[in-house]
């Protein structure tokens with residue numbers, strides 16, 4: 271029996287005559303940690319919408335946890351997918367206490383009213399906040415947090431329902447260097463935890479890939495350009511093809527970096543004109 275958590279088979283998404291995704295086939299299996307990379311407009315958010323069961327394909331089939339979308343109650347499946355994405359899920363109210371912002375996810379609500387939560391749920395929320403370095407923030411108002419703190423609290427919130435698949439949409443975007451590194455350190459630890467759910471992290475930048483990611487998917491123009499084990503996919507040739515510019519790629523201690531290839535002046539001029 272297949273251990274696929276998510277499977278897309280020849281998926282197209284078409285809007286107003288435009289292919290947002292074209293002939294995308296992709297399988298995410300138990301134990302894997304994926305990164306999805308691609309330039310602006312490549313179709314990454316559309317892919318996450320599909321993966322979270324929020325969007326049906328125009329053509330092709332999607333299976334989540336072995337259930338084909340369209341044949342099962344979507345709400346049951348969505349509960350098993352944690353999502354951290356400003357494009358896909360609403361954020362808690364500014365006035366919400368941080369601990370409440372996490373614990374309310376267990377009830378799929380935003381904003382605590384006067385409902386009573388079990389101690390076990392409050393303890394779980396506190397543990398998740400600790401895991402993401404936010405223990406001391408538990409009584410603060412969500413709206414008073416820095417961008418980096420907010421992102422870590424939202425990851426804790428997404429894990430409250432103990433999801434089997436976690437989708438992270440550009441978790442490091444907008445963070446300063448210190449906050450980015452603090453987040454990546456937490457995500458690296460998380461990736462190494464065998465009890466952590468299967469994860470898919472979307473990014474524009476190889477520098478924002480935590481150590482421990484096992485697989486990579488490159489998308490451009492709604493199409494898959496490469497997919498597979500991270501070392502085979504995150505090469506200079508494949509990333510240059512995906513982003514449409516000549517790139518040098520290096521990896522040190524499991525972290526990637528990419529920069530425009532340093533070539534002869536005439537080549538650099540041609541590249542900057544193209545960029």
Ligand SMILES: Nc1ncnc2c1ncn2[C@@H]1O[C@H](COP(=O)(O)OP(=O)(O)OP(=O)(O)O)[C@@H](O)[C@H]1O
Pocket residue numbers: 285286288290308309310311312313314315316317474
């Ligand atoms: N309803 C729509 N009709 C037509 N085109 C659309 C529609 N929705 C999205 N698009 C286009 O589909 C493409 C893919 O969008 P998507 O948001 O999935 O890309 P992305 O890779 O997440 O981009 P970014 O990195 O900039 O967030 C974009 O060019 C976008 O403009």
